[in-house]
Amino acid sequence: MSEILQLLRTTTRRLAKISNDAQTEAEIILSTLLGVTRQNLYTCNQAEIPLGQLEGIIKRRIAHEPLQYILGEAYFMNLVLEVAPGVLIPRPETELLVEWICRHAPHGARVCDLGTGSGAIALAVAYERPDVKVIALEISPDAVAIAERNRQSYGLNNVTITISDLFATATGRFDVIAANLPYIADDEYETLQLEVKNYEPRLALTSGADGLELIRRTIAEAPDYLNPGGFLILELGESQAPGVLPLLDKFKDRKIIKDYSGHNRHIHAQLQ
Numbered sequence: 001m002s003e004i005l006q007l008l009r010t011t012t013r014r015l016a017k018i019s020n021d022a023q024t025e026a027e028i029i030l031s032t033l034l035g036v037t038r039q040n041l042y043t044c045n046q047a048e049i050p051l052g053q054l055e056g057i058i059k060r061r062i063a064h065e066p067l068q069y070i071l072g073e074a075y076f077m078n079l080v081l082e083v084a085p086g087v088l089i090p091r092p093e094t095e096l097l098v099e100w101i102c103r104h105a106p107h108g109a110r111v112c113d114l115g116t117g118s119g120a121i122a123l124a125v126a127y128e129r130p131d132v133k134v135i136a137l138e139i140s141p142d143a144v145a146i147a148e149r150n151r152q153s154y155g156l157n158n159v160t161i162t163i164s165d166l167f168a169t170a171t172g173r174f175d176v177i178a179a180n181l182p183y184i185a186d187d188e189y190e191t192l193q194l195e196v197k198n199y200e201p202r203l204a205l206t207s208g209a210d211g212l213e214l215i216r217r218t219i220a221e222a223p224d225y226l227n228p229g230g231f232l233i234l235e236l237g238e239s240q241a242p243g244v245l246p247l248l249d250k251f252k253d254r255k256i257i258k259d260y261s262g263h264n265r266h267i268h269a270q271l272q
């Protein structure tokens with residue numbers, strides 16, 4: 001067996017103590033260290049594996065640090081985004097929200113991404129739909145700095161990223177408002193897995209006693225920032241949709257999108 005395959009096996013075994021997806025993580029670590037794609041890892045005969053670096057990464061990961069923070073990057077749609085402890089690691093289920101916007105935003109639409117974090121939604125939409133203009137708003141200066149670096153690294157000139165408390169600095173109206181804002185209830189925070197609670201910013205996770213403070217504010221304010229017939233799409237916790245749907249009384253065609261696990265994850269609605 002090649003040295004790479006042996007390392008893959010031992011790394012997978014060690015990570016299995018803390019990860020349900022140890023083999024994928026081991027493949028990502030080794031392919032990153034070798035500078036090859038995951039697909040090419042199994043046929044790569046390169047012998048130069050930086051063993052000291054590999055050991056350091058495994059130790060940090062076993063201490064529950066998310067792999068994306070250790071490597072400084074996260075995959076989202078067709079992008080590789082810089083991430084650091086100041087921003088939430090973009091989640092695969094949020095890709096469904098991006099896909100929905102890419103399918104439904106009218107040609108040349110003006111799209112708002114509220115609480116942009118690493119810029120994941122804004123940049124992925126702008127990358128897939130060069131005809132749209134995206135305004136990304138975010139309260140955290142650390143996140144804005146990272147999102148701006150991500151924007152520059154893809155040269156996405158159809159995105160503007162601005163510090164803002166929800167819509168405070170927004171001007172004009174949008175055709176689509178998308179928001180993956182914090183939605184975890186304060187008392188649920190303590191129950192989160194260590195990777196999230198110990199490493200991701202609390203500002204990106206919690207939103208008051210029931211988790212819906214920012215979502216309520218967004219639903220109340222969005223009609224002032226949407227064009228007639230404009231869309232609002234929100235990411236939610238799996239149990240929150242029934243409580244949120246009735247708040248959308250100024251909107252029509254209120255629908256729920258389920259995520260890959262079959263949980264209610266997004267709500268979209270159209271301004272009357």
Ligand SMILES: C[S@@+](CC[C@H](N)C(=O)[O-])C[C@H]1O[C@@H](n2cnc3c(N)ncnc32)[C@H](O)[C@@H]1O
Pocket residue numbers: 087088089090091094114115116117118119120121137138139140143164165166179180181182183203204205214
């Ligand atoms: C759950 S994270 C999502 C980040 C990103 N949209 C994504 O999908 O990966 C929520 C983001 O909303 C930001 N945020 C929290 N309160 C906010 C507010 N009042 N106004 C704007 N952004 C806010 C947080 O800093 C964080 O970046």
